Every structure is written in structure tokens, then in C-alpha cells.
Amino acid sequence: MNANRTLNVILGIYVALIFAFVFAPIIFSMIFSFNSQRFPTIPLGNFTTEWYVKILNDPDVWEAAWNSLVVCTSTALIATFLGFCTAYSDFRYNFRFKGPYLALILLPPTIPLIIVALAMLAWFSKIGMSGQIYSIIIAHSVLTAPFAMAVIRLRLNQMDPDLEAAAWNLGGSEWATMRHVIVPFCKPAIASALFLTAAVSFDEFAVSWFVSGLNKTLPVIILEIVQGNIDPQVNAIGTFVFLISITLVVLAQVFLFSRQLKSIRP
Amino acid sequence: MPSKPRKNIDLYALTWRLPIIIWQGIFFVGPVLFMLAMSFFLVVNYRMTEAFEFVNWTKMLSRGYFWDSYWYTIFIASVSTICAMCIAFPAAYALAFRASESTRRWAIFLLIIPFFTSYLVRTFSWFVILSKSGVLNGLLSNFGLGPYTMLNTNFGTLVGYMTLTLPLVVILQTFSMANIDKTLIEAARNLGCKSFAVIWQVIIPLAKTGLIIAAIFCFILSFGDFVAPFYLGGSQEPTLPILILDTTKSGQQWPRAAVVAIMMMGTLFVVAFGGIALAYRKRKGAK
Numbered sequence: 085m086n087a088n089r090t091l092n093v094i095l096g097i098y099v100a101l102i103f104a105f106v107f108a109p110i111i112f113s114m115i116f117s118f119n120s121q122r123f124p125t126i127p128l129g130n131f132t133t134e135w136y137v138k139i140l141n142d143p144d145v146w147e148a149a150w151n152s153l154v155v156c157t158s159t160a161l162i163a164t165f166l167g168f169c170t171a172y173s174d175f176r177y178n179f180r181f182k183g184p185y186l187a188l189i190l191l192p193p194t195i196p197l198i199i200v201a202l203a204m205l206a207w208f209s210k211i212g213m214s215g216q217i218y219s220i221i222i223a224h225s226v227l228t229a230p231f232a233m234a235v236i237r238l239r240l241n242q243m244d245p246d247l248e249a250a251a252w253n254l255g256g257s258e259w260a261t262m263r264h265v266i267v268p269f270c271k272p273a274i275a276s277a278l279f280l281t282a283a284v285s286f287d288e289f290a291v292s293w294f295v296s297g298l299n300k301t302l303p304v305i306i307l308e309i310v311q312g313n314i315d316p317q318v319n320a321i322g323t324f325v326f327l328i329s330i331t332l333v334v335l336a337q338v339f340l341f342s343r344q345l346k347s348i349r350p
Numbered sequence: 351m352p353s354k355p356r357k358n359i360d361l362y363a364l365t366w367r368l369p370i371i372i373w374q375g376i377f378f379v380g381p382v383l384f385m386l387a388m389s390f391f392l393v394v395n396y397r398m399t400e401a402f403e404f405v406n407w408t409k410m411l412s413r414g415y416f417w418d419s420y421w422y423t424i425f426i427a428s429v430s431t432i433c434a435m436c437i438a439f440p441a442a443y444a445l446a447f448r449a450s451e452s453t454r455r456w457a458i459f460l461l462i463i464p465f466f467t468s469y470l471v472r473t474f475s476w477f478v479i480l481s482k483s484g485v486l487n488g489l490l491s492n493f494g495l496g497p498y499t500m501l502n503t504n505f506g507t508l509v510g511y512m513t514l515t516l517p518l519v520v521i522l523q524t525f526s527m528a529n530i531d532k533t534l535i536e537a538a539r540n541l542g543c544k545s546f547a548v549i550w551q552v553i554i555p556l557a558k559t560g561l562i563i564a565a566i567f568c569f570i571l572s573f574g575d576f577v578a579p580f581y582l583g584g585s586q587e588p589t590l591p592i593l594i595l596d597t598t599k600s601g602q603q604w605p606r607a608a609v610v611a612i613m614m615m616g617t618l619f620v621v622a623f624g625g626i627a628l629a630y631r632k633r634k635g636a637k
Contacts, residue, residue: 287468
């Protein structure tokens with residue numbers, strides 16, 4: 085019994101170390117963003133807001149932030165719509181070629197981003213849609229729709245299929261049933277999907293970098309600064325990016341899981 | 351599933367079914383097929399012209415540097431997969447069997463966050479931490495160690511890969527083990543099975559499918575990532591993603607980049623299906 089407790093302590097420390105490794109770069113980036121040294125080391129330099137002042141006065145950063153906002157909002161709306169349609173089709177219907185149909189939505193995230201980026205760049209150039217802000221939005225909605233689909237499909241799994249039939253028996257048309265039964269039931273999952281797809285889009289850099297042309301988003305700006313040299317501005321932009329994406333992912337999870345718990349407990 | 355009487359064309363059903371077919375057809379299948387076609391195009395005077403020639407394929411596949419890069423990428427992605435699976439396992443084991451339900455839920459909740467948060471900035475942060483006069487060497491020097499060269503080495507690349515894959519691998523491993531029927535483990539213990547034997551002979555075989563899927567995802571992510579080998583590994587030995595990047599961005603040789611991309615997709619296809627076949631194969635002697 086005593087050996088068992090020792091093992092538990094060791095495993096606990098081990099898990100803590102894993103978490104330290106996973107969160108170290110996030111926390112250090114935040115610390116460095118307030119550090120006066122250009123090449124941060126131990127002991128740390130003085131506290132400064134110099135890097136923040138610098139990025140706040142940089143019109144490129146502001147433009148990129150605006151582009152990022154436009155891209156991630158539009159992507160979230162499109163991807164969640166596509167995800168909802170597919171999740172509902174999968175839930176409600178059985179039809180021929182359902183396997184390939186589902187593969188169509190689920191495959192994109194399993195292909196390395198650099199390959200997707202190349203393929204999208206070439207295709208958009210071919211059909212005359214490259215280098216626009218909507219090129220990024222289209223590419224991101226292809227990449228993020230599967231996440232929306234998965235989240236909404238999970239929610240539909242908890243719905244009694246007879247609920248839909250009951251609504252029809254009470255005289256509701258299919259469209260009315262959709263509006264008054266299914267959509268309200270999926271609302272938390274839809275919110276969750278919106279936040280999650282926005283988060284993925286907000287952080288994506290490879291595809292954006294390839295297809296964006298001159299319309300840079302925040303991650304693309306970061307990528308270009310990093311290529312030059314060590315520049316603490318990255319930490320300042322990075323801290324800002326972290327805070328937004330962490331908020332989005334937390335919201336996505338809160339909407340998905342808190343309701344799930346409620347529905348399990350009577 | 352109950353369904354309403356069918357008309358010939360079910361407008362309602364099509365409304366939900368068609369959007370993704372059209373969207374992914376134009377913007378996912380289209381690009382991938384075009385990339386396949388593009389690998390046969392020619393580049394004349396820095397402009398891509400449509401053609402059907404095998405010259406890109408023969409040029410790329412006969413070059414030594416392509417195959418060096420190919421085997422190096424497979425090697426480093428395999429090492430990354432083995433490392434991630436081994437490093438994650440004790441943590442996933444602890445979360446699946448030793449932690450309470452609520453601790454486990456919190457741990458997963460926290461691990462999902464970094465998986466979706468700027469990988470690029472996290473890599474840059476490692477760049478600063480691992481550099482010669484960086485934080486880690488600063489800490490180690492207090493113990494009279496170092497300084498060590500960690501950037502521009504395989505170690506640096508692997509740190510980047512772990513940053514990318516570890517959260518996902520821990521999550522997938524935890525799920526695959528948390529679903530195991532605890533009574534089977536009790537039974538093995540009661541029959542005198544030692545702790546490590548329980549892990550090897552009971553837990554790992556039972557969690558096999560989930561574990562292999564975790565490994566497949568880890569391999570795909572490492573194989574396709576260009577950020578870690580580029581910034582932390584210094585791209586001294588370019589991986590395939592870096593090769594694509596260089597060929598596309600500097601050389602304007604899109605068709606040759608397409609050849610590399612298709613070779614990568616083919617390799618991942620083989621790895622994924624090989625892994626899935628392994629995952630769902632019945633064990634010898636299992637009933």
C-alpha cells in the first residue's frame with residue numbers, strides 16, 4: 085500500500101512535469117514580452133512595456149490584427165454552417181457513398197498544412213482567386229469545417245432520434261422541426277463550434293502565408309519577423325495571440341462540456 | 351430511423367447534404383487533383399505551362415538530396431513518434447488509472463488548450479529558451495553545467511515536435527486507457543500479475559487501437575511540420591516540408607514541389623492504413 089502511494093506521488097510529479105513542458109513556452113513568451121533584454125536570459129532584465137508600445141504604434145500590426153479578425157469571424161461562420169449541415173446529414177440519413185461523403189469533410193486536417201498550402205496556392209492561382217483575403221477564408225473553412233462537424237455531431241448523438249419524429253407527428257414540417265427542435269438543441273454545440281473554428285483559423289499560419297498575398301494575418305506577420313532574427317516584438321504579439329486563442333478554446337470547451345454534464349445528470 | 355414519405359427529389363435532404371459536397375469539391379478535391387496534374391506541368395522562363403511530361407518526377411526522384419531528405423524525414427518523424435508515445439505513456443497511465451474523474455477532466459481540458467494555440471509562437475519561445483545564452487543554459491550554469499548547444503540539432507527539432515504532438519498524444523492515450531474495463535485489471539492482479547506485467551500484458555493490448563491511432567497522428571504531425579526543423583533544427587538537413595517550402599517560395603518550381611508533396615501524401619497514406627490495419631487486427635490466440 086505504501087509503495088502504491090509512492091508510485092502515485094512519482095506519477096503526479098511526472099504529470100506536473102509534462103504540463104510544465106507543455107505550458108513553459110506560453111508562460112515564458114509572456115514573461116519575455118515584458119523583459120527589457122533583446123536576448124532574454126537568466127537573470128531577467130528590467131520590466132518594460134517597450135515592445136508593446138512598439139507593436140501598438142506599428143500600422144502593419146494593426147492591419148494584420150484587423151485581417152485576422154475578419155478571417156477568423158468569417159471562417160467560423162462558414163465552417164460552422166458546413167459542419168452543421170454535414171453533422172445533421174450524417175445523423176439523420178443513410179445513403180449511398182456515405183463513407184466518401186464523410187471522408188470529404190474529415191480528411192483535410194490529416195493532410196500536412198504545407199501540402200494543403202501548396203495545393204491551395206496553385207489552385208487559387210489557376211482559378212484567379214489567389215492573394216485575396218477571401219482566399220484565406222475559403223482555405224480556412226475547408227480546414228476547420230471538420231472540427232465544427234465533430235463538435236455538433238457529438239451533440240446530436242445525445243438527441244433522441246424520436247424527438248424529431250414526435251415533432252412531425254404533432255404536425256410540424258421538416259423545416260419547422262429543424263428550426264424549433266434541432267437547432268435549439270444544438271445551440272451550445274454551435275456556439276462551441278464557432279469558437280473552436282475561430283481559434284484554429286486565428287492561429288493558422290502556413291496556408292495563410294501561402295495564399296494571402298499582401299493581406300497578412302497576425303501569424304503571418306509573426307512568421308516574417310521570426311525569419312529575420314530574434315525580435316522581442318514577437319513575444320508581445322504572441323502574448324496577445326495566446327490570450328485570444330486561449331479564450332476562444334476555453335469558451336469552446338465550456339459551451340460543449342458544461343451542457344453535456346447537465347444533460348447527463350437528471 | 352423514422353422518415354417521412356419520400357418525394358422524388360427531397361429538397362430538405364439535399365439542402366443539408368449538398369453544401370459540403372460543393373464546397374469541399376471545389377476547394378479541397380479541386381486543389382488536390384490540380385496538384386496531381388501540376389506535377390506533370392513544365393516551368394518555362396519562370397512561368398508554369400500546362401503539359402504532360404514526366405520530367406519533374408524523373409528529375410526529383412533521381413536526385414540524391416531528395417532521397418536524403420526523404421529518409422531523414424521518415425527517421426526524425428519516427429523518432430518523434432517513439433519519444434512522444436514513451437514520454438506520454440506514464441502521464442496518460444496516471445490520468446487514466448490513478449487520477450479522479452474530475453482531475454482527469456481538468457487535465458484534458460488544459461491539454462486541449464495548447465493543441466489549438468499558436469504553435470508558431472511557442473516554437474519561437476523555445477528558440478529563445480534553448481539558445482546558447484538562453485534561459486535553460488542560464489539555469490544549468492547554476493549547477494555548473496553547460497552551456498550546451500541545443501539549437502540547430504536533432505534535439506532542437508524534437509523539442510519542437512514534442513511541443514506540437516505531446517498534448518494530443520497524452521489526450522488520445524488517456525482516452526484509450528480510461529475506457530478499459532477496470533475489472534479486467536483487477537482480475538489480472540488477483541491472479542498474481544505484477545504491476546509492470548499488467549501494463550504489458552493487459553493494458554497495452556486492450557488499449558492497442560487507441561494507442562496506434564495516437565502514434566499515427568503523431569507521425570503525421572511530425573512528418574508534415576516545417577516549423578520545428580526549420581527554426582529549432584536549423585534546417586541543416588532539410589526535411590520534406592522544408593524542401594517544399596524552398597522549392598515553392600524561392601525557386602518558383604511549383605511542379606517539383608508538387609512531386610515532393612505527392613510523395614509525402616503517398617507515404618502518409620501507407621503509414622496510416624498500415625497502422626489502422628495493425629490496430630484492428632485480431633491478436634493471435636485471442637477469442
